[in-house]
Amino acid sequence: MTSDPNFTGAAGPSTEELIFDATEAQRRRRPSRIERVGDHLKREWQLYVMLIPTILWLAIFLYKPMYGLQIAFKDYSVFRGVEGSPWIGFEHFQTLFGNDQFLRALKNTIVISFYGLIFGFPMPILLALMFNEILKQTFKKTAQTIVYLPHFVSSVIIAGIVITAFSPSAGIVNTMLGWLGIEPIYFLTKPEWFRPIFVGTGIWQEAGFQSIVYLAAIAGISPTLYESAVVDGASRWQMMWKITLPSILPTIIIMLIIRIGNMLEVSFEMIILLYQPATYETADVVNTFIYRQGIQGGQYDLAAAAGLFNAVVAFVLVMTANAISKRYSRTSLW
Amino acid sequence: MNLYSRGDKLFVILNMVLIGLFTLSTLYPFIYIASLSMSTGFEARSGNVILTPVGFTLEAYKQVLSEPLFWSSYKNTFIYTIGGTLMSLAFIIPGAYALSKPQLYGRRFWNLVVAFTMWFNAGLIPFFLNMRDLGLLDSYFGIIIGFAVNGFNIILLRNFFEGIPKSFEEAARMDGANEFQVLWKVYVPLSKPAIATVALFCIVSRWNGFFWAMVLLQDEEKIPLQVYLRKVIVELSDDEEFATTLLTAAYSVETVTAAIIVCSIIPILLIYPFLQKYFSKGILLGGVKE
Numbered sequence: 205m206t207s208d209p210n211f212t213g214a215a216g217p218s219t220e221e222l223i224f225d226a227t228e229a230q231r232r233r234r235p236s237r238i239e240r241v242g243d244h245l246k247r248e249w250q251l252y253v254m255l256i257p258t259i260l261w262l263a264i265f266l267y268k269p270m271y272g273l274q275i276a277f278k279d280y281s282v283f284r285g286v287e288g289s290p291w292i293g294f295e296h297f298q299t300l301f302g303n304d305q306f307l308r309a310l311k312n313t314i315v316i317s318f319y320g321l322i323f324g325f326p327m328p329i330l331l332a333l334m335f336n337e338i339l340k341q342t343f344k345k346t347a348q349t350i351v352y353l354p355h356f357v358s359s360v361i362i363a364g365i366v367i368t369a370f371s372p373s374a375g376i377v378n379t380m381l382g383w384l385g386i387e388p389i390y391f392l393t394k395p396e397w398f399r400p401i402f403v404g405t406g407i408w409q410e411a412g413f414q415s416i417v418y419l420a421a422i423a424g425i426s427p428t429l430y431e432s433a434v435v436d437g438a439s440r441w442q443m444m445w446k447i448t449l450p451s452i453l454p455t456i457i458i459m460l461i462i463r464i465g466n467m468l469e470v471s472f473e474m475i476i477l478l479y480q481p482a483t484y485e486t487a488d489v490v491n492t493f494i495y496r497q498g499i500q501g502g503q504y505d506l507a508a509a510a511g512l513f514n515a516v517v518a519f520v521l522v523m524t525a526n527a528i529s530k531r532y533s534r535t536s537l538w
Numbered sequence: 539m540n541l542y543s544r545g546d547k548l549f550v551i552l553n554m555v556l557i558g559l560f561t562l563s564t565l566y567p568f569i570y571i572a573s574l575s576m577s578t579g580f581e582a583r584s585g586n587v588i589l590t591p592v593g594f595t596l597e598a599y600k601q602v603l604s605e606p607l608f609w610s611s612y613k614n615t616f617i618y619t620i621g622g623t624l625m626s627l628a629f630i631i632p633g634a635y636a637l638s639k640p641q642l643y644g645r646r647f648w649n650l651v652v653a654f655t656m657w658f659n660a661g662l663i664p665f666f667l668n669m670r671d672l673g674l675l676d677s678y679f680g681i682i683i684g685f686a687v688n689g690f691n692i693i694l695l696r697n698f699f700e701g702i703p704k705s706f707e708e709a710a711r712m713d714g715a716n717e718f719q720v721l722w723k724v725y726v727p728l729s730k731p732a733i734a735t736v737a738l739f740c741i742v743s744r745w746n747g748f749f750w751a752m753v754l755l756q757d758e759e760k761i762p763l764q765v766y767l768r769k770v771i772v773e774l775s776d777d778e779e780f781a782t783t784l785l786t787a788a789y790s791v792e793t794v795t796a797a798i799i800v801c802s803i804i805p806i807l808l809i810y811p812f813l814q815k816y817f818s819k820g821i822l823l824g825g826v827k828e
Contacts, residue, residue, distance in 0.1 A: 254636040265684060269660035270659075275664070343554065
């Protein structure tokens with residue numbers, strides 16, 4: 205009763221209400237809330253035994269670090285620990301936004317994601333459209349088997365392949381450039397080459413696998429659309445542009461929204477493997493900055509502040525993306 | 539279906555050529571690395587290896603296989619992969635089952651607790667400090683337990699459990715089965731494809747995992763293959779002395795690196811038929827709804 209926002213305090217419950225409540229209670233003799241919870245637990249305790257390990261794990265390994273994020277606002281020292289270190293407010297954030305390296309990392313993160321979006325996003329769509337036009341099933345299956353493969357290969361191996369292939373003395377890339385009379389280029393030490401190599405590697409590794417989502421969408425298109433188009437004398441090229449592509453547009457838009465939501469998720473593992481001080485200028489992203497400052501340099505509090513900034517921006521992006529996709533597709537992503 | 543116009547034929551052929559080229563460009567680096575690993579160090583250094591091995595030798599493999607650290611890291615990768623995957627399943631299967639049950643109190647809340655970890659995480663530093671505070675640095679157990687649960691996998695499996703008709707479990711309940719028995723005797727057998735998908739997700743991420751193993755493990759005896767591979771690639775290629783003294787040898791930095799790459803890819807290739815079968819189902823199963 206008191207939880208009613210219109211409750212004025214002056215008038216109590218009316219007589220009718222009291223009588224109704226009393227008879228209702230007599231009729232149903234509802235068990236109290238505690239009794240009900242007790243009964244429920246007696247019956248269903250096994251479900252909670254199953255759930256507890258997962259929840260405990262999440263609490264210890266993912267939620268506790270969130271509590272530890274407070275060091276972003278503290279002058280953290282290892283000896284005092286997370287709770288014992290003194291609060292200093294937004295000092296680390298002020299330091300970060302006056303730090304050229306951090307600003308450079310922020311800029312690189314955005315630029316590299318942007319390149320990934322422009323060059324990497326259309327590739328899987330194109331591949332899916334092209335796979336769909338292949339009539340020989342064995343050829344299609346073989347090609348798909350091969351182009352999905354790099355997705356399952358570790359970033360260390362991919363980096364090993366890139367480093368070997370682009371090596372100035374032995375690498376195949378420089379060998380081929382040599383045929384054209386071009387002097388060997390030490391690609392991985394050249395800042396201007398880092399982004400093309402990194403983004404290109406990402407496309408090489410993931411475009412094939414990412415096409416699966418679009419192929420699934422294409423598989424869901426009603427065959428009657430194509431049948432009537434054939435009757436009308438449409439060419440395969442026209443059907444691809446006028447039927448297939450428009451039919452998978454909702455999937456494309458959802459994937460685009462997800463992609464934008466994950467803008468800050470540059471695969472920094474690969475960057476750590478491929479960059480070097482000579483290329484920091486174009487290669488250093490927020491997560492690699494955090495890794496160097498925090499884990500290698502021991503400036504935990506400053507690095508945690510950079511991480512918090514990254515995580516909050518990413519969270520806002522993902523939530524916005526989900527809200528937009530909910531509106532657009534009427535089904536949320538999760 | 540033979541009514542294609544000339545334009546259609548041209549289109550189909552051009553399309554096949556382009557797909558063929560893309561496929562070859564995906565395959566080529568692997569062939570290149572395999573050939574490099576079987577060439578002599580001298581030919582590799584001189585950039586003479588293009589497609590097939592030049593001056594065929596298995597010297598690089600001998601070199602790799604005679605290195606104790608290679609074997610210990612290979613063994614460690616198996617420990618982390620098998621231990622980590624079993625650990626993940628031990629958490630995820632019961633957890634996802636409980637979350638799939640409508641009678642669970644606070645079900646929406648618990649689901650949110652799981653899903654929130656997919657959207658927001660504390661980041662590298664707090665996770666690292668937490669692992670350190672828990673005393674899980676430099677430990678096998680730390681690597682195995684520290685990455686056991688993953689919100690995406692729980693939600694994927696929960697969605698699958700929710701799709702199983704209730705009639706299946708009712709018969710078991712009539713016979714007096716408790717929740718554990720219902721899960722083990724009814725749900726697990728019916729969910730084999732979904733569980734296989736989750737297991738393969740775990741296997742691949744464990745086998746390939748490198749960043750946290752590099753950060754959390756200092757003791758060389760405990761590092762997995764990927765960290766060892768990185769050491770070889772980064773440290774040897776920076777080591778000018780090693781690079782030049784081996785110029786005339788039967789093996790070189792390039793061939794040794796290539797040989798390790800081949801050795802560490804083989805297990806992935808062996809399970810690749812399963813990977814391909816289940817992964818495409820997995821991403822379509824998990825990504826769609828809560």
